[in-house]
Structures are given as C-alpha cells and as structure tokens.
Amino acid sequence: MSGFTVGVAILGGLVLALLVAWNAWANRRNAPRQPEVAVSLSPGDPAPPAEPTLDLELPVPAHAERKATLDPLIxxxxxxxxxxxxxxxxxxxxxxxxxxxxxxxxxxxxxxxxxxxxxxxxxxxxxxxxxxxxxxxxxxxxxxxxxxxxxxxxxxxxxxxxxxxxxxxxxxxxxxxxxxxxxxxxAHDAQLSFTLRARNAAWSPGYLQQSAARHGFVAGAIPGRMVLPARMDGGLPVLALSFDTQAALAEDPAHTAVREVTLSLDVPQVSRTEQPFVRMRDAAIALAASMDGLITDDRGEVIRAEALDVIGNDLETLYDTLESRDLPAGSAQARRLFS
Missing domain, CATH: 3.30.1400.10 (ZipA, C-terminal FtsZ-binding domain)
Known part of the structure; x- marks a missing residue:
C-alpha cells in the first residue's frame, strides 16, 4: 500500500471519528436536561433510578370543605x-x-x-x-x-x-x-400567566420538577401541575406551574422533552398579603435563570424586567379597587364571585 493511500485512509478515519464525536455532542446538547441525583453508594448497592419523582401532596386547606355563608353583597x-x-x-x-x-x-x-x-x-x-x-x-x-x-x-x-x-x-x-x-x-378579573421557554436544550419532567421544588413548588393533584403553597396556614395555593400532562405521564420520562411551562396566578383568588405577583415575578426570573429559559407572554414575545414592574403597579390599583368594593382578593366573597 502506497504512502498516499495510507494517508487518505488515516484522513478518512479522522473525519469519521470527528463526525461521530460531533453527533454524540449534538445529541447530548439537544437531549432533555435530567435531574441531579445526589446519592452515596456503597459497594453492592443497586443503582438509583435516573428519573426521580416527587411524591408530595399539597395539604387541603382547613376551610376548603366549608361553604361560604350567604352574603347580600353577592x-x-x-x-x-x-x-x-x-x-x-x-x-x-x-x-x-x-x-x-x-x-x-x-x-x-x-x-x-x-x-x-x-x-x-x-x-x-x-x-x-x-x-x-x-x-x-x-x-x-x-x-x-x-x-x-x-x-x-x-x-x-x-x-x-x-x-x-x-x-x-x-x-x-x-x-x-x-x-x-x-x-x-x-372589568376587574385578572388571570396572569407567563410562559417559560427553553432557550436551548429541552427539559425532562424530572428536571422540571426538581428545579421547581428548589424554588418552593410542590406537586399538585394533577399530573404536570405544581403549586406554590401559601405562607398563611390553610391558605389556597398562590401560583400554579403546569406543563404537558402527557409528558408527565410518559412511560420513559427521561427521554421526554418539554420545551415550555406556564406559570399562572388567579389574582382575585389569592390574598394580597401573600404578595402573589412579587412571588410570581421572582419565581419566573429564578426558574428562567436556573433552567436556561426565557420569560415570554402567550404570543412568544420575551417579557422584559421593566414590563414586569408595570404589571405589578397595575395590580396594586386592582387590589385597591376590589377592596373599595368590599371584595378584597382572597376573601370568601371574591373567591366565589371570581369562580
């Protein structure tokens, strides 16, 4: 075999190796992000599952079963x-x-x-x-x-x-x-939602759940839904974080890609004292930063920080208006009216 032939063969092998390596890197880059598993194994211990699940349930508020008293206001x-x-x-x-x-x-x-x-x-x-x-x-x-x-x-x-x-x-x-x-x-019903979209790599359901749990969210009763509990005992959830139910129920969640989640706030249902919008804004910013995502509206437009501040100011006016009508956000009357 001539030196030229050997050189061509070596060059071809290098190109093939580079292609294989590039494809492997691209696949890893585009694969759904996986949750971290922090365990300490001893020799002979079985390997941990790759996709941990959250088995948390939001406690039912103490007054959830109590019917609101009839009120001439509503x-x-x-x-x-x-x-x-x-x-x-x-x-x-x-x-x-x-x-x-x-x-x-x-x-x-x-x-x-x-x-x-x-x-x-x-x-x-x-x-x-x-x-x-x-x-x-x-x-x-x-x-x-x-x-x-x-x-x-x-x-x-x-x-x-x-x-x-x-x-x-x-x-x-x-x-x-x-x-x-x-x-x-x-005229005064406000239901806010932000969409968090993956900037590059998609997220697996387990990665989403783990990331949200780090910011205080717990699993809700519906697959693909997590909630941020109220600080006040017996209060209803403040925020909801939801993603595709089919992805949450997938047989192989580690290979299931989720590219967006919705963070929502039902304004009249949550007490002003819970500072729901501040917590919603902070959660959206923190999740976007930790998961390499973008905060967008329902049309896919990126929401800037200054726009979030404007929304917060508008909500303060809405809270004042509801209170002037004796229907403060989070009250039994407001929850009934805005349902």
Missing part, C-alpha cells in the same frame, strides 16, 4: 320564616337534590336555635329560621330571569316542606343588581 337572599323550630333532619330531607340554579350556586341556611348562627342544616340541630340564596354572578355570567324563577321554585318547594313562609325579593331589581355586579367582575 347573593340574592329570600328569608324563610317558621312558626316553630324545625329539626335539622327535617331540613336536610327537604333540601333539593342539586345545589345549583342554572350555572349559579344555590344554598339553604338555617339559624341555629341555640347559637343563633347561620349554617348549612345539620342533623341533630334545631333551626328557628331559614334563608335561601343564589349567587348573583360568577365567571359564567350574571343571574338571569330564568335562573331567578328556578331559584323561586326551589326555595318555595323547601319552604312548603318545612312549613315556612318565604319572602322573595323583586326579580327585576335582583337581575339588574346581578348584571351590575357581573360588569364590575368582568
């Missing part, structure tokens, strides 16, 4: 007078099978004869009066004439069953009040 209420106390068992038996009127929540409350407190009827108690109520507005819209008529029918049926005398408000007045409340709510 409910139309009909008093139901009785001549003699009625047992809680009789009241429960007389309740309608559904607790909705159209798309609006409907409730019957009794005034406990011993304590004087209004509450949902309970067995073993006696009630000196009742009241029926239906919510005036929600994110589904305002109470309309048909729903008001259904409310009257349900309340009247309960009143007949417990020998109560109902006193219904005037329909047109309540429907007008519902429309005004709905207009206010629609």
């Amino acid at each position: 409910d139309t209420i009909a008093p139901l007078a009785v001549d003699a106390p009625v047992s809680g068992d009789a009241a429960l038996a007389a309740l309608p099978p559904t607790r909705r009127v159209g798309s609006k929540p409907f409730a019957i409350e009794g005034r406990d004869a011993a304590t004087g407190h209004w509450e949902t009827p309970r067995p073993g108690r006696r009630y000196a009066a009742f009241q029926a109520g239906v919510q005036l507005a929600s994110r589904t819209g305002a109470l309309n004439e048909i729903e008001f008529s259904e409310f009257v029918m349900k309340a009247q049926a309960f009143a007949d069953a417990v020998n109560a005398a109902p006193e219904f408000p005037e329909m047109l007045q309540e429907v007008a009040r519902a429309r005004e409340l709905d207009q206010f709510a629609s």
Whole structure:
C-alpha cells in the first residue's frame, strides 16, 4: 500500500471519528436536561433510578370543605320564616337534590336555635329560621330571569316542606343588581400567566420538577401541575406551574422533552398579603435563570424586567379597587364571585 493511500485512509478515519464525536455532542446538547441525583453508594448497592419523582401532596386547606355563608353583597337572599323550630333532619330531607340554579350556586341556611348562627342544616340541630340564596354572578355570567324563577321554585318547594313562609325579593331589581355586579367582575378579573421557554436544550419532567421544588413548588393533584403553597396556614395555593400532562405521564420520562411551562396566578383568588405577583415575578426570573429559559407572554414575545414592574403597579390599583368594593382578593366573597 502506497504512502498516499495510507494517508487518505488515516484522513478518512479522522473525519469519521470527528463526525461521530460531533453527533454524540449534538445529541447530548439537544437531549432533555435530567435531574441531579445526589446519592452515596456503597459497594453492592443497586443503582438509583435516573428519573426521580416527587411524591408530595399539597395539604387541603382547613376551610376548603366549608361553604361560604350567604352574603347580600353577592347573593340574592329570600328569608324563610317558621312558626316553630324545625329539626335539622327535617331540613336536610327537604333540601333539593342539586345545589345549583342554572350555572349559579344555590344554598339553604338555617339559624341555629341555640347559637343563633347561620349554617348549612345539620342533623341533630334545631333551626328557628331559614334563608335561601343564589349567587348573583360568577365567571359564567350574571343571574338571569330564568335562573331567578328556578331559584323561586326551589326555595318555595323547601319552604312548603318545612312549613315556612318565604319572602322573595323583586326579580327585576335582583337581575339588574346581578348584571351590575357581573360588569364590575368582568372589568376587574385578572388571570396572569407567563410562559417559560427553553432557550436551548429541552427539559425532562424530572428536571422540571426538581428545579421547581428548589424554588418552593410542590406537586399538585394533577399530573404536570405544581403549586406554590401559601405562607398563611390553610391558605389556597398562590401560583400554579403546569406543563404537558402527557409528558408527565410518559412511560420513559427521561427521554421526554418539554420545551415550555406556564406559570399562572388567579389574582382575585389569592390574598394580597401573600404578595402573589412579587412571588410570581421572582419565581419566573429564578426558574428562567436556573433552567436556561426565557420569560415570554402567550404570543412568544420575551417579557422584559421593566414590563414586569408595570404589571405589578397595575395590580396594586386592582387590589385597591376590589377592596373599595368590599371584595378584597382572597376573601370568601371574591373567591366565589371570581369562580
């Protein structure tokens, strides 16, 4: 074999080796980022799994099962007078099978004869009066004439069953009040979201979960969703971080690529004292920095730091407006109205 032939062969081998190395580097560069596994192994110990999962559950707030008391601010209420106390068992038996009127929540409350407190009827108690109520507005819209008529029918049926005398408000007045409340709510409903997009390499679900956990997020009840708990005991989650559910449920999550996650805040649902936007802004900046991502809006436009400050100032005005209407963010009334 001539020297020229040997040289060509060596050159070809070098080119082939360079191509293989470049492809391997490109594959590693484009592969989804994996979570760090910090373990100390002794000889003979089994290898740890490559894709750890978070098995954390957000505690259910203490008041989550408690129904909000009817409030004339956001409910139309009909008093139901009785001549003699009625047992809680009789009241429960007389309740309608559904607790909705159209798309609006409907409730019957009794005034406990011993304590004087209004509450949902309970067995073993006696009630000196009742009241029926239906919510005036929600994110589904305002109470309309048909729903008001259904409310009257349900309340009247309960009143007949417990020998109560109902006193219904005037329909047109309540429907007008519902429309005004709905207009206010629609004009002051804010649901913010930022999208974190991978700048270069995609993220695996485990990497996302591990990164978010470092910034205080815990696993939610839905696959692909994490939440930032409230600082106040019993408070609802402040923020939600979500990504593709199918990626979260993938059989091989280590080889599943996620290129974007959504960080969201339902403003009226979270108390101002939790500083939700400050925590949202700080979480977005920290996650983008640690995961090599970009903060963008829903159109893919990059959001600058100065724009975040403008949003924060606008939210302070919104909080003031809600409080002036006796509907402070995070209150029971606000949570019901903006739901």
